[in-house]
Amino acid sequence: MIITTKQFFKIAYSKFAVGAYNINNLEQCIGLFRGNLDSQAPFIIQISKGARDYTDKSMLEAIIRAADKLFPEAIFAVHLDHGDEETCCDCIDSGFYSSVMIDASAEEFEKNVEITKRVVDRAHEKGISVEAELGELGGVEENIAIDEKNAHLTDPNQAKEFVELTGCDSLAVAIGTSHGAYKFTGSQGLHFDRIAEIQKHLPEFPLVMHGSSSVPQEEVNRINKYGGKLEGAKGVDENDFAKAVPLGVVKVNIDTDGRLVWTAVHRKHFIENPENIDFRKPGKIFMEEYAKFIAHKNEKLGSAGRLEQVRKALSAVY
């Protein structure tokens, strides 16, 4: 069942965070559904602009619709990750997405407000939730690289004003994380004091933590052991999620970790089985390992075991 992120956030706020996982292909989709059902967790499927272009946006949509039928128990939102205005409008008009992110955070405050407000108005007409971003994360997203030195944390005063002016449903905040496998270079770290300050200005308002892959060292080591080169890769301490939840973080974005699991499984498989050309063999291993990874992440987010609670809350409202 597809629901909006806003519906999730109402139920989850200050109790648990919902995992928002990026997918690009069939194997990730199956692993994602299995892992969430194994751990009885609600979840958010994230589709980036790059994922929509990888084959064609209609392919990913068809795969997700098929998974929804295969796993009727699942409760999830379908969310556009880091959209520009044009892509947001396309998703809003598609009738498939239940949530979009408009990312105009690279613009000046006024311009960010202007673009975000237009998307919010259009999305809300159709009952679709909108995530916006204020502040700038470091790392690489959709081929745009932002040096951590140039990234800047979200200003709590501005955040309040931004939410009031745009009417967005949730806000991605820059709190020290960055996209990709190389986080926290130099003195960077997760700024809990900043999240607390933002929550003070925006009580009860859903906050989103981007760049939340933990970059598991086992996976990095496995990749390097089988010929990869990921020296010095580092991520978020997954035990920090539990500290962020009471501060208003309800959505945690994870993309890089999924790529690491995929790369580790495939590198290992083909090095150990040089004669194999049946890609379904590592594909199967990947789906199993990715499902386990998702279930583990949901334990850390507090979303594991919440599926029934969400179902009950939804049926009480409708």
Ligand code: 13P
């Ligand atoms: P990671 O690169 O840490 O997985 O972050 C992904 C993300 O925030 C997508 O919006």
